[in-house]
Amino acid sequence: MLSLTAGGKRRQKNKFFTLKEHKNCDMCLMPFNQDPGVRDTDNYCSYCHHDGELSYKGNDVREFKAMTYQQMRKRGINWPMAKFFTFMIGFAPYWKRVKRER
């Protein structure tokens, strides 16, 4: 019976999680606080989305990973880190959506 009376407080706590803001790019998972450019959307970094559209318009995650890897190496990120970030792209919300639509 005790659990029934505690319901009201728990609901308020959950609200905190739904208000969570985006902290990483939906497409390449780059943290926004490391983005040197100016973002024009809330969901994508300035590399993946600029001038009002996505920079990469294909739906091949492997191709996108290869491009991103090259871009990171050019920005001076060492290859083990670049490999790791590239691997993580497979778990980005954008690519999960693409997988589901196929």
Ligand SMILES: [Zn+2]
């Ligand atoms: Zn991005």
